[in-house]
Amino acid sequence: MAQSAATISTGQSRQRGQYRRSLGAIWLEFLGSMNLAITLLVVVSIASVIGTVLPQNNPYSEYLIQFGPFWFEVFRLLNLYDVYSAWWFLAILGFLVLSTGVCVSRHIPGVWREITRYRTHVREKSLLALSQHRRWRTSVDAESVEAVAETALQGYGFRTRREARGDTVVVAGMKGGATRIGYVLTHVAVVVIALGALADGNINLKLRELMGDLAVETRDLPVSQVPAASWLGPESGSFRGNVTIPEESNSGVVFLQVRDGYVVQQLPFEIYVEDFRIDHYPNGMPSSYESDLVIHDPALEEPIRQTISVNHPLTHRGHTIYQASFTDGGTALDLTGHLLDGSGQTMPIAGRVFENLRLQLGGLQRTMEIDDFQLFNVDRDPRAVERTGSRDEFRNVGPSFNFTMRDEAGQAREFHTYMAPVEIDDRWYYLHGMRESASEPFRYLHIPADANASMETFMAFHAALHDRARVERAARRAADVLLAQMGVANPELGARVADTANDMIATLVEGGFGAVNAQLEARVAGSNRPEMLLEFSRSVLQRTMFEIYREQLAARQGVELSMVQTDADQRAFFEEAMNAVSAVAEYGSPIIFEIDHFNHREATGLQITRAPGKNVVYAGSAVLVLGIFLLFYVSHRRIWAMVTPREDGGSDLLMAGINQRRPEEFEAEFADLAEAVENQLGVTGDMPGRRRKDASDSAGPTEQTD
Structure with a gap:
């Protein structure tokens, strides 16, 4: 009986062992199956296509503008903004390595038998x-x-x-028999390539972030103020980052974009930019740009000097430095600010691009943020069409700079100012652009240039419109002239017309012609002949402004007012000045700037990558090519x-x-x-x-x- 029980127990143990072995065999068969490998390769291929089509590692704000809130959040949850470092992509690669490795290990014995055995035990039949x-x-x-x-x-x-x-x-x-080796090589190549991709998948960064050793910084801070928790040491793994270095400056770090923030990657060497050069096409687009770099490395006896350009990078200690972009490097600007409060005062301002200046304007504090400087501004030459009929000729209208003016409440407007006057329809203007948000185009204020190619005459005219005594005198002269032309001699009526002109001038400098028209329409709403009154009032306004302009000309020429005669150019200037006065009221800034001098400084944008798995991927690719060649071009014959x-x-x-x-x-x-x-x-x-x-x-x- 005891022997029978022992026999039953032994049989049950063997059955359990056979079940365990069969379950393990099932798992091995599943991991090494062709269907699983093809499925994983398809998923990796689709993810690679997404990573190629969708720009990777851009700031989240750009994706939000491009896709909108809903799809931005969907893509963010799927980690599509950093596909090659996404957890699911790395997991698939790891599973692909396991699956292909099992497949290779299962089939290598059979392949070895196939290429080493001659099968001499054959029969005649x-x-x-x-x-x-x-x-x-x-x-x-x-x-x-x-x-x-x-x-x-x-x-x-x-x-x-x-x-x-x-x-x-x-x-x-x-x-x-080598065709059978091709089968093994293709599978081994997949494993090698996947291992190389895993090595370059920022696994170290993700593990440190998961364990709380690394914090993503979201504030715009100088590199010296970035906390230590957001730094990565040199030789810390693979990365792809960017850094902007001005001319005659150096940097030993690179910034890695991580979701909506960044971390600072320390380099084992320093990069010094000696010079940056850029060439342009006739239409102003950059044709080529290059940087003269000096690499200072403690491991080197002498620094490395090399010029890099687009598609011609520099590689040092596994770090590849690409010429990626360019921007302003902190151009120094000497500006003259013309106050628009009617005082006619100017204030000299010295600043640099990317610098924030505190200005006290009209009793209120404003922040002027100098955003950018453009040395070239190229557009189509309108005279070329008349001269040669060509629309492919261009002109450079000179330097310009962008700045943002922010009030105490934080509300801001962006401005774009040209240094030199620009010719438009045979007339010359100083262009001052303004917009309330980056999604809008600039709306330009056209200030007419005088005979000396300056804004001086207009600014004096604008200041005179704020002088109450001068306006009153001009208004009375204008009223007398217009009433005399109408054959009306009524001093009281002339005084009322002059008062109306004073009010219209005050409204004009505050709100422009739109505000003046609204004021006039309200006044004549109950009259019998509103159209005639409106026309007369506008004539009074224009004549008053013309009298102020004539008084200005008389003072400049040193003659009596009665001796002033205006030519066609002066009358055209007056028409343009009137329109500019109205536009100044809508300009949105209490000050307007003029560029006196600049010291241009450029900065190079470098993309630096470190990919320790790159050579592994290259080796795997070479093995894959060899394996495919053996599979398709070598025939096994017996x-x-x-x-x-x-x-x-x-x-x-x-x-x-x-x-x-x-x-x-x-x-x-x-x-x-x-x-x-x-x-x-x-x-x-x-x-x-x-x-x-x-x-x-x-x-x-x-x-x-x-």
Whole structure:
């Protein structure tokens, strides 16, 4: 009874062991299956396409503007903004390594057997079943026939092996076994490439962030103020980051974009920018740009000096430095600020691009943020169309700079100011652009340039409109002139007209012509002839402004007001000045700037990458190419020669071969081989599918081959 129980227990243990082994076999079969590998490769390919089409590692604000709130959040949750470092992408790569590794380990023994075993244990019936076979019945002895067959096989590049089974000798030939190695190499290449991709997947950064050793910084801070928790040490793994270095400056760090923030990657060397150069096409677009770099490395006796440009990077200690972009490097600007409060005062201002200046304007504090400087501003030359009919000629209208004016409440407007006047329709203007948000185009204030190509005349005219005494005198003169032209001599009416002109001037400098029209329409709303009153009031306003302008001309020419005569250019200037006065009221800044001098300084934008797995990927790619070549261009061929002696001293030779790829080529090769054997033996063999009578045996028919 005890023995029976022990037997049952042993049987149950064996069943459990068999179940465990079968479960493990199932898992191995699943991991090494072709379907799983293809599925993983398809997912990796789709992710790679997404990573190629969708720009990677850009600031989140750019993605939000491009895709909108809904899709931005969907793509963010899927980590599509950093596909190659996403957790799911790295997990798939790891699983692909495991799956392909299992597949290779399972199939290597079979492949080894296939390329090392000659399969000499073949039977005559099996050889006759092959489509390519031929038989010879000859009077030559078996040893000579065997030598002929082996020599012929070796002559066609086959490696041979001989085996005797009783009186019968089998010579097995094999060629092209490397195609089986191609199968292994392609799978090994996938593993190697995936390992290289994992090495370059920022795994170190993600692990440090997961463990709380690394904090992503989201504030715009100088590099010296970035906390230590947001720094990565040199040689910390793979990365791709950017850094902007002004001319004659150096940097030993690079900034890595991480989601909506960044971390600072320390470099094991310093980069010094000696000079930056840029060339332009005629339309103003950059044609090429390059940087002269000096690499200071403590491990080097002498620094490295090299010029880099687009598509011509510099590689040092596994770090590749690319010329990626350019920007302003802190151009120094000397500006003159013209106050628009009517005082006519100016204030000199010195600043640099990217510098914030505190200005006290009109009793209120403003912050002026100098954003950018452009040395070239190129547009199409309108005169070229008239001159040559070409629309492909361009002109450079000179330097300009951008700044943002922010009030105490934080509200801001962006401004764009040109240094030199710009010709528009045969007239010259100083252009001052303004917009309330970056999504809007600039709206430009056109200030007419005077005969000295300056804004001085306009600014004096604008200041005169704020002088109440001067305005009152001009308004009274304007009223008298207009009433006299109408044949009306009424001092009281003239005084009322002058008062109206004073009010309109005050409204004009505060709100522009739109505010003046609204004021006038409200005044004449209850009159019998509103259109006539509106027209008269506008004439009074224009004449008052013209009288102020004439007074200005008289003072400049040093003559009596009555002696002033205006020519066509002066009248055109006055018309432009009136429009500019109205636009100044909508300009949105209490000050307008003029560029006196600048010291241009540029900065180069470098992209620095470190990819320790790059060479691994390159090696894997080379192995993959070799494996594919072996798979598709090398054919595994086997040919057997079976020699059987006869009692009459002669012998029978049966040759047969097999090839799984390109059967037409193998058929021709086998025919050539058979012909060579026939030439040596002096007999013709039987081909499959037909009878042939051997010359040495005329007594009976030859054997029918299948």
